[in-house]
Amino acid sequence: MEESRLFSAEELAQIREDLDREGKKLVFTNGCFDLLHVGHTRYLSDAARLGDFLAIGVNSDASVRSLKGPLRPINMENDRAEVLCSLRSVSAACIFGEPRATNLIRAIKPHIYVKGGDYTVDSLDLDERAALDEVGAEVKILPLAPARSTSLTLKRLQGGPTRIPRRPIRLGVLGSGTGSNFQAILDAIDNQRLHAKVELVLSDMPDADILKIAKRHGIPASHVDPGENPSRLADHAQEEIRGRLLVAGVDLVILAGFMRVIKSPIISVFKNRILNIHPSLLPRHRGRAAWKQALDAGDKEAGATVHHVIEAIDAGEIVSQQAVPVLEDDTPETLLERIHTVEHVILPSAIAEVGYALLATEEAESSKL
Numbered sequence: 001m002e003e004s005r006l007f008s009a010e011e012l013a014q015i016r017e018d019l020d021r022e023g024k025k026l027v028f029t030n031g032c033f034d035l036l037h038v039g040h041t042r043y044l045s046d047a048a049r050l051g052d053f054l055a056i057g058v059n060s061d062a063s064v065r066s067l068k069g070p071l072r073p074i075n076m077e078n079d080r081a082e083v084l085c086s087l088r089s090v091s092a093a094c095i096f097g098e099p100r101a102t103n104l105i106r107a108i109k110p111h112i113y114v115k116g117g118d119y120t121v122d123s124l125d126l127d128e129r130a131a132l133d134e135v136g137a138e139v140k141i142l143p144l145a146p147a148r149s150t151s152l153t154l155k156r157l158q159g160g161p162t163r164i165p166r167r168p169i170r171l172g173v174l175g176s177g178t179g180s181n182f183q184a185i186l187d188a189i190d191n192q193r194l195h196a197k198v199e200l201v202l203s204d205m206p207d208a209d210i211l212k213i214a215k216r217h218g219i220p221a222s223h224v225d226p227g228e229n230p231s232r233l234a235d236h237a238q239e240e241i242r243g244r245l246l247v248a249g250v251d252l253v254i255l256a257g258f259m260r261v262i263k264s265p266i267i268s269v270f271k272n273r274i275l276n277i278h279p280s281l282l283p284r285h286r287g288r289a290a291w292k293q294a295l296d297a298g299d300k301e302a303g304a305t306v307h308h309v310i311e312a313i314d315a316g317e318i319v320s321q322q323a324v325p326v327l328e329d330d331t332p333e334t335l336l337e338r339i340h341t342v343e344h345v346i347l348p349s350a351i352a353e354v355g356y357a358l359l360a361t362e363e364a365e366s367s368k369l
């Protein structure tokens with residue numbers, strides 16, 4: 001273990017005093033750092049660049065348990081601290097026992113305090129905020145790398161639910177376009193990576209390829225007149241889609257490139273049972289042509305997200321997300337092609353994850369009867 005870089009609060013307080021005399025700055029951040037991933041390493045490099053010495057408060061095992069539940073941490077506190085201390089950006093680590101780093105902040109008096117972009121200055125814990133004000137620390141919020149988190153890593157490691165349900169998940173698929181994601185669902189079913197059956201395909205576009213693919217596979221497919229407005233789905237269309245999905249008895253509704261907004265008549269009946277695939281790393285770039293938005297913004301990476309559908313657009317809980325790099329010479333077309341490749345992987349596995357869990361609950365309920 002890099003003993004030399006694991007310090008007590010008192011030692012860090014002394015280091016801070018020494019740095020101060022030299023006109024240098026101590027940067028402090030804290031966290032669990034349970035399974036180190038690139039989101040952490042980028043964040044820590046950015047944090048280190050803000051000053052001269054980066055010290056990390058590492059939540060003890062007991063404090064991780066109190067924050068994240070009995071199954072965490074995965075790695076013990078000394079191991080987590082050792083991994084962190086082996087990073088070039090990290091000057092020191094200090095293990096602390098409370099859920100919050102408030103006491104450590106008071107003891108060390110960092111010049112700069114850094115938090116990840118899932119916080120705003122206003123959403124910081126009030127005691128922590130008071131301690132930061134008290135010691136005169138400057139607060140910096142750094143953006144987090146999208147699609148990199150310990151919980152997503154854990155989900156991937158678990159490979160989704162392992163228990164395949166007795167009956168296939170019944171799917172209703174809505175799409176407006178070429179249907180490559182729909183084809184990926186059919187391929188996953190054929191290859192037995194997904195125990196599902198597509199009961200119905202609906203499209204707002206009369207000539208959409210997705211309808212043709214469905215018909216070639218003998219799957220009931222039809223056009224629903226969306227109404228006059230080119231971007232909305234008229235009330236009568238919402239009612240018609242809801243009715244058809246109900247008659248088909250689908251478990252899950254999949255928006256596979258459906259370019260109109262569905263509303264409460266459908267959402268309320270299929271609550272937590274509608275998934276959408278979106279070509280960006282949500283919450284970045286909601287709305288249309290999201291991959292072009294990523295290119296225009298000069299993003300270094302783009303990606304795809306499968307999320308639950310709620311009334312707010314592209315905003316429901318994320319089920320799965322995967323990043324792709326944006327290359328120097330990318331055009332919108334080359335980037336979209338790369339995004340499609342990951343969409344075709346994450347959509348079937350997200351359907352399995354949500355659908356198997358749904359059917360497992362149903363099977364458990366019916367065995368109680």
Ligand code: GAR
Pocket residue numbers: 175176177178179180181182256257258259277278279287288289290340343
């Ligand atoms: C997909 O890239 C999907 O992410 C996007 O439409 C495309 C459909 O392609 N959906 C959205 O932009 C929804 N906001 P496909 O018809 O070949 O599956």
